[in-house]
Amino acid sequence: MKPIAVLQHNEEAPPGYLGDAISAKGLSSVVCRLFAGDPLPQLEAVSAVVVLGGSMGAYEEQGHPYLVAEKKLIREAVKRDIPILGICLGSQLLADALGGRAYRARERVVGFFAIDVAPAAKGDPVIAALEEPVLSFHGDTFDLPAGTEMLASHGDYPHAFRHGSALAIQSHPEVSSTIVQEWVGLLGRDRLIAEGIDPDAVLADMAAAEAANARRAAAMFSAWLEEVVAAQG
Numbered sequence: 001m002k003p004i005a006v007l008q009h010n011e012e013a014p015p016g017y018l019g020d021a022i023s024a025k026g027l028s029s030v031v032c033r034l035f036a037g038d039p040l041p042q043l044e045a046v047s048a049v050v051v052l053g054g055s056m057g058a059y060e061e062q063g064h065p066y067l068v069a070e071k072k073l074i075r076e077a078v079k080r081d082i083p084i085l086g087i088c089l090g091s092q093l094l095a096d097a098l099g100g101r102a103y104r105a106r107e108r109v110v111g112f113f114a115i116d117v118a119p120a121a122k123g124d125p126v127i128a129a130l131e132e133p134v135l136s137f138h139g140d141t142f143d144l145p146a147g148t149e150m151l152a153s154h155g156d157y158p159h160a161f162r163h164g165s166a167l168a169i170q171s172h173p174e175v176s177s178t179i180v181q182e183w184v185g186l187l188g189r190d191r192l193i194a195e196g197i198d199p200d201a202v203l204a205d206m207a208a209a210e211a212a213n214a215r216r217a218a219a220m221f222s223a224w225l226e227e228v229v230a231a232q233g
Contacts, residue, residue: 009054016174021221051090058102071097091168095142125223
């Protein structure tokens with residue numbers, strides 16, 4: 001099977017548990033480090049695309065010009081019915097590229113939260129992982145593209161959707177405690193506290209949930225990878 005292309009936007013936002021799941025399935029991947037100038041993949045050469053998280057906004061094309069071509073690739077992947085998974089920033093890029101809109105949320109969302117899974121998505125093996133509290137770490141949100149099936153929400157914000165071959169998830173199933181510690185350091189403890197977020201509580205919750213997060217991530221990514229394999233016919 002052709003490799004899975006993984007689009008990485010920051011050094012500190014790696015594939016994490018996703019990479020482990022790809023290897024566990026006996027599949028291969030190619031990581032495109034867009035922040036380092038790697039080119040986008042040729043869709044003819046891959047079986048699926050994963051769009052990871054990142055510190056920039058999906059709308060910050062002036063500061064990150066590759067976002068323009070990345071959104072074009074997202075649209076083309078859906079047009080060709082190639083499976084594509086968006087995580088956090090990736091979900092915002094999918095929404096923006098497919099006719100919705102990504103923009104700043106009213107407040108930063110950092111911590112473990114219960115997600116409301118839509119009744120119609122209860123039997124979805126990928127979305128099943130969202131039926132327990134999950135880690136969110138984002139300052140942006142999005143409006144859904146037309147023709148989208150919303151799978152889950154968090155408060156007033158959409159959290160997961162399907163649009164053709166695209167699946168978008170706002171939370172971070174792929175991250176470990178080590179990654180979250182780095183994010184807290186990069187964003188700044190004082191800034192988080194000023195925004196009403198307790199970084200120590202977030203890190204403690206993350207450490208306590210480490211095993212459960214790894215288990216849920218393995219189940220979620222395994223289920224999505226099964227869809228990828230099935231799409232190959």
